[in-house]
Amino acid sequence: MKRLTKTFVLAALLHAGLACAAVAVAPSDKHLLYTGRIDFAQPDAPVITWPNTAIAGNFTGTSLSVTLDDEKGKNYFNVFIDGDTASPLIIEAAQGSKKYDVIAGLAPGKHSFLITKRTEGEEGATVFRGLELADGGQMLAPPARPKRRIEFFGDSITSGMGDEAPMNGRDDVVRDKNSYLSYAGITARALNAELHLTSQSGIGVMISWFPFTMPDFYDQLSAVGNNDTRWDFAHWTPDVVVVNLLQNDRWLIGDRHQLQPEPDDAGRIAAYETFVKRIRQLYPKAYIVCALGSMDATKPGSQWPGYIKSAVEDMRKGGDQRIDTVFFPFTGYGQHPRLKHQRDNAEILTAFIKKKMNW
The missing domain is CATH 3.40.50.1110 (SGNH hydrolase)
Known part of the structure; x- marks a missing residue:
């Protein structure tokens, strides 16, 4: 009976862990809106080099993380949340692949983000590896592309x-x-x-x-x-x-x-x-x-x-x-x-x- 109880407890813990897992968003997700000259030779590893290249989207959830793989560790990116362009969250990209926890503690419900490259080609290339949303979060229809x-x-x-x-x-x-x-x-x-x-x-x-x-x-x-x-x-x-x-x-x-x-x-x-x-x-x-x-x-x-x-x-x-x-x-x-x-x-x-x- 003790072994059976331990098995049930372990299963419950595993289930709880899965339930709290973050939601991964691949770079090829159809809900992402890209702007600029971007190399999409590998759809799940788009390469960003030009200044002001942008990635935008709408989502639900209480947090947002971004994973970047930066060539030189010299690039900077703006992240604007919910249209607050006066208060950017700035990513100072480290060389190599790294996940950046941009924001947490958002109110439940709908949110938006805009990521823009501040720097230029001379600071090197950056591969966008995707996003991570809080447990239960999901991507929504993308913003409208300007005509x-x-x-x-x-x-x-x-x-x-x-x-x-x-x-x-x-x-x-x-x-x-x-x-x-x-x-x-x-x-x-x-x-x-x-x-x-x-x-x-x-x-x-x-x-x-x-x-x-x-x-x-x-x-x-x-x-x-x-x-x-x-x-x-x-x-x-x-x-x-x-x-x-x-x-x-x-x-x-x-x-x-x-x-x-x-x-x-x-x-x-x-x-x-x-x-x-x-x-x-x-x-x-x-x-x-x-x-x-x-x-x-x-x-x-x-x-x-x-x-x-x-x-x-x-x-x-x-x-x-x-x-x-x-x-x-x-x-x-x-x-x-x-x-x-x-x-x-x-x-x-x-x-x-x-x-x-x-x-």
């Missing part, structure tokens, strides 16, 4: 380098980089548009701070350096494209004269126009906004806005009427745009696109 689409091709300004740093702080602290709060992210949300952020700090059109340029980089599936992966442009087509490049060209050519033989004015215009025409080939119907700023490439007397104007005017003469320019004024601040500058730039760009697109 409008916008893509940005840019550099550190677009990626949000240093945007959360103090005004008197350094630019290069990785934790202070938050692509969600760059002018690109703010603009997309203001327009209720789905965002693809094709950007990399230090990149230029003719020259970069490393051995590849945007014409080498723009068509990659992976944002980790210069590689042979290829993005399928037929998979996702934007309504609006914003190109904010040439700040690094200005520094490296205009100040440092590191590109030799150094291109003259005509060569600079041609290089920029060639890239924008390639974007036009890929997206024949998109409205293209050729932007610049708000660092010193747009300071009074700078030649670089003029190069962009000349390229756009030439394309218009060739029959392209869905293209224009926007220049964010240089404020005199000598470092990368902080949150205030990013918001100001977003306000300018949002108003411009609303008018042009009748949004």
Whole structure:
């Protein structure tokens, strides 16, 4: 009888353990909403590299955990719960695979989450391994995907380098980089548009701070350096494209004269126009906004806005009427745009696109 009692007790304990087991959510779960250039070669191991890549969902339960497998241990992610975008929970990814207990103690019932990559390809790739909900939790129908689409091709300004740093702080602290709060992210949300952020700090059109340029980089599936992966442009087509490049060209050519033989004015215009025409080939119907700023490439007397104007005017003469320019004024601040500058730039760009697109 004693042995039988022990057997019943053990069975009850095992049953209780199973009843309290967390609920695993696979990356391939149909209720997850992904946004961005993501490598889905392995559906249950999607690879995230581009800034502001996002995963969203709705669920029931009192807790949420996220499992990430990070290449370098340098990436940061925002997790927003129940639409509270003012109070992100930040994941500092460790190298390798790890489960992050994001939040517990939620009230029973329906909740939402949004995960966004704060950092860039230069911080390495991250494999999303799935979620874990509290006992009894379940995924619900995903959020609606925005009908409008916008893509940005840019550099550190677009990626949000240093945007959360103090005004008197350094630019290069990785934790202070938050692509969600760059002018690109703010603009997309203001327009209720789905965002693809094709950007990399230090990149230029003719020259970069490393051995590849945007014409080498723009068509990659992976944002980790210069590689042979290829993005399928037929998979996702934007309504609006914003190109904010040439700040690094200005520094490296205009100040440092590191590109030799150094291109003259005509060569600079041609290089920029060639890239924008390639974007036009890929997206024949998109409205293209050729932007610049708000660092010193747009300071009074700078030649670089003029190069962009000349390229756009030439394309218009060739029959392209869905293209224009926007220049964010240089404020005199000598470092990368902080949150205030990013918001100001977003306000300018949002108003411009609303008018042009009748949004």
